[in-house]
Amino acid sequence: MRQNNTLGCNSIVSPVIKLINHFTNADVLIVSITTFISKYLNNMKRILCFILFCAGYLHCAAQVQDTGLLAHSNKWKVKLHRGMFGMAKPEFGPYSTQDLQKLDSPVLRKRMKDGSYAGASFSSDGWDWDFSKYQTVEKRKAYSSVVTSGTDTAELLFSIYRISNEKKLTFLGEVMSKNDEGKNQVLGVKTFVSGIGATNYDSLPWRFFIQDSTGTKEESVPAQAPQFTGGYIITSDDSLFTEPILGHMGNPGSKFFMEWQSGILVNGMNDRHIAALKFGTPGDLSNPFLVWIRNDIAPSKQHAIASVFALMISAKTK
DSSP states (O other), X not given: OOOOOOOSHHHHHHHHHHHHHHOOOHHHHHHHHHHHHHHHXXXXXXXXXXXXXXXXXXXXXXXXXXXXHHHTEEXXXXXOOOOSSSOOOOEETTEEEEEEEEOSSOOEEEEEEEEEXXXXXXXXXXXXXXXXXXXXXXXXXXXXXXXXXXXXXXXXXXXXXXEEEEEEEOHHHHHHXXXXXXXXXXXXXXXXXXXXXXXXXXXXXXXXXXXXXXXXXXTTOGGGOOEEEEEEEEOSSOEEEEEEEEEEESOTTSTTOEEEEEEEEEEOGGGOEEEEEEOOOTTOTTSOOEEEEETTSOHHHHHHHHHHHHHHHHHHHO
């Protein structure tokens, strides 16, 4: 659909006049004007929410504020090492991801149709049709990876289970559609990573679990997409779990209040923060992933946390 980027009365009045000249049936005219204004206001809502989100992210992003953690940790910037295909192989500080590969095991792929959608919109180019289907896509693959640190090596075996809710044009929709923008959408994604790992220091393997989910409350307002990332590590002598680092803008209860997750903290015994990961934006050098891990905890625990952080970053940037 052709859109006018000029804000003001002319951007609404001019297309409406064209509609009046085009139609003689009053009922059809009313429906067409209503559809146009609805689309216009909807796009303005998207632009406003995007601007507010960007402003909040740049100026109000939450930071790691635990002075004890910062005083006893090294701060490392993450190099993603993303190739053309496959997952990223993060590297930070002394830790480097090596040999991340898919295992020769059965792969789960399943598609389930959840419903259908039929709609139409009118612009100065005429009628545009949208015949789509809603579907759930499930995929599960098994992987292995190695995270090295000097002479120590952590070996991980894990599976990635991803569920995505999608809206896709049908064959008829592909034929009838004049503009595919906004019609093929991923409405939500949940990723679950579970597995075991062990370093040269460990007599028993440790277990870990990661969850990363993103979903839109409204298709038309992607900036309102809530996101959650968390997980845990169970070692032979401790249970480590994450808590979110949250950023926000506005006052709670206000319709302009926005909250999002900008990272995670890892808690050990006595709920003490022993590590942190700040999320970044792949490809944006001004907003990198950052890692803090306390240097006064056992080397095996440091390596386990670093390995799970590397895997979490790979899953989020895939």
